[in-house]
Amino acid sequence: MNFYIKTFGCQMNERDSEKVIGILTQNGWRMTSDIKEADLIIVNSCAVREKAENKIYSEIGRLKFKNRNATVVAMGCVAQINYEKLSRVAHIVIGTNTIDEFYNIAKNPQKGVFIKERMDNPDYIFPHTKSVSAFVDIMYGCNNFCTYCIVPFTRGREISRKKEAIIDEIKKLIDNGTREVMLLGQNVNSYGKGLNYSFVDLLYEVNKLEGLKRIRFTTSHPKDFSKELIEAMRDLDKVCEHIHLPIQSGSNKILKLMRRGYTKEEYLEKVMMFKEMIPQGSITTDIIVGFPQETEEDFLQTVEVVKTVEYDTSFSFKYSKRPLTKAKDMEGQIDEETKLNRLNHLQQLQAQITQKKLKDYVGRIVEVLVEGKAKKEGMLAGRNRQNIVVNFDFRDNIKAGDCLRVKITKALKHSLIGEITEGVGND
Ligand code: SAH
Ligand code: SF4
Ligand code: F3S
Numbered sequence: 001m002n003f004y005i006k007t008f009g010c011q012m013n014e015r016d017s018e019k020v021i022g023i024l025t026q027n028g029w030r031m032t033s034d035i036k037e038a039d040l041i042i043v044n045s046c047a048v049r050e051k052a053e054n055k056i057y058s059e060i061g062r063l064k065f066k067n068r069n070a071t072v073v074a075m076g077c078v079a080q081i082n083y084e085k086l087s088r089v090a091h092i093v094i095g096t097n098t099i100d101e102f103y104n105i106a107k108n109p110q111k112g113v114f115i116k117e118r119m120d121n122p123d124y125i126f127p128h129t130k131s132v133s134a135f136v137d138i139m140y141g142c143n144n145f146c147t148y149c150i151v152p153f154t155r156g157r158e159i160s161r162k163k164e165a166i167i168d169e170i171k172k173l174i175d176n177g178t179r180e181v182m183l184l185g186q187n188v189n190s191y192g193k194g195l196n197y198s199f200v201d202l203l204y205e206v207n208k209l210e211g212l213k214r215i216r217f218t219t220s221h222p223k224d225f226s227k228e229l230i231e232a233m234r235d236l237d238k239v240c241e242h243i244h245l246p247i248q249s250g251s252n253k254i255l256k257l258m259r260r261g262y263t264k265e266e267y268l269e270k271v272m273m274f275k276e277m278i279p280q281g282s283i284t285t286d287i288i289v290g291f292p293q294e295t296e297e298d299f300l301q302t303v304e305v306v307k308t309v310e311y312d313t314s315f316s317f318k319y320s321k322r323p324l325t326k327a328k329d330m331e332g333q334i335d336e337e338t339k340l341n342r343l344n345h346l347q348q349l350q351a352q353i354t355q356k357k358l359k360d361y362v363g364r365i366v367e368v369l370v371e372g373k374a375k376k377e378g379m380l381a382g383r384n385r386q387n388i389v390v391n392f393d394f395r396d397n398i399k400a401g402d403c404l405r406v407k408i409t410k411a412l413k414h415s416l417i418g419e420i421t422e423g424v425g426n427d
Pocket of ligand 2: 142143144145146149150151152186187221
């Protein structure tokens with residue numbers, strides 16, 4: 001029996017799809033990229049913006065048109081909140097807290113809708129697919145209720161997984177060849193609520209694991225981002241020097257309307273502390289343009305912050321009205337054209353900054369963890385500690401999982417080119 005899976009959305013969804021792939025293959029299923037030979041078609045959905053949500057309906061229609069005989073499964077964030085609507089187009093609907101239902105589906109793909117508010121056992125260790133770099137959930141859900149965001153509704157209340165479960169999971173990964181873990185949560189800085197240890201404590205524990213080379217984490221919420229965490233990043237050799245710290249807006253008025261829980265000044269203070277303590281560190285962010293009541297003046301304050309921080313990369317989005325959220329009913333909604341102009345403005349600015357940042361690497365020697373073949377023929381690919389893709393010439397004796405010193409020779413639009421060096425690094 002064959003299954004086909006398509007994943008939309010963030011790393012949480014990628015991880016969930018991996019769980020499904022693991023469960024099905026362990027039970028004798030084979031993954032296929034040929035939709036026509038699939039017995040089971042799975043679509044893992046994202047609800048964060050309206051466009052993403054609409055995609056699941058068009059995608060299911062498209063896939064059903066290509067293969068009318070397969071059983072169709074809709075899962076993920078749209079499934080969690082819109083299960084009724086989806087049950088009209090999919091045979092099986094599975095919410096974000098019901099992934100374990102795939103153990104039954106693997107044996108008998110019966111029609112049904114499986115939705116729960118909470119996960120039965122958040123500490124359960126789901127399978128992984130073999131890779132050098134692996135995602136590990138450290139917490140599920142979100143309690144922040146930013147006024148624009150649907151995630152607290154699609155992923156439920158925040159709950160931290162126990163340290164022991166996380167460590168066990170990572171140990172198993174290391175035994176299977178993983179060298180880098182990405183610890184996942186909507187707000188990793190609030191990890192440990194209800195337990196008697198913090199995110200920093202967890203980092204110290206994970207850092208001890210032999211065989212592991214790198215630790216990354218995402219997402220850091222600025223309101224809970226602390227000096228202790230920066231110190232841990234500085235002091236723990238495996239923790240990579242990169243933070244994803246979404247600012248969303250540079251205007252205090254908008255931040256308040258968004259219910260983000262910090263001011264621009266508090267945010268910048270934390271960024272400056274990070275830059276001072278970890279000078280080689282990289283910072284990336286998320287920004288929303290055209291939030292209700294955002295004036296040109298508010299928007300220009302966001303532009304100012306982008307210029308001040310000089311993000312290595314930023315992901316910017318046009319505000320999208322989401323059901324269940326507070327912001328959808330706010331006065332002063334912004335028209336599409338203004339949103340688009342602001343988005344273009346920011347993205348052009350960011351492209352220049354990214355280019356400047358990438359060029360700064362030329363001539364430097366960086367540590368690269370090899371992930372495998374590059375898209376370009378005859379080259380290998382990996383990432384440096386700052387999470388930037390580095391491509392370099394293929395060599396027979398190098399394999400995925402190796403950590404190399406690479407001298408950067410060229411900056412492309414989003415990545416770097418380098419050559420392997422035996423010299424001592426300065427990164
Ligand atoms: N937990 C993370 C974000 C998860 S959602 C955090 O707090 O930073 C990923 C990004 O999608 C957000 O950072 C935000 O920039 C964007 N986003 C969320 N809801 C949105 C909406 N209604 N319209 C546009 N962008 C949105
Ligand atoms: Fe959404 Fe805010 Fe939670 Fe992030 S912290 S997932 S933006 S509600
Ligand atoms: Fe992620 Fe989209 Fe859900 S961003 S948490 S898959 S709504």
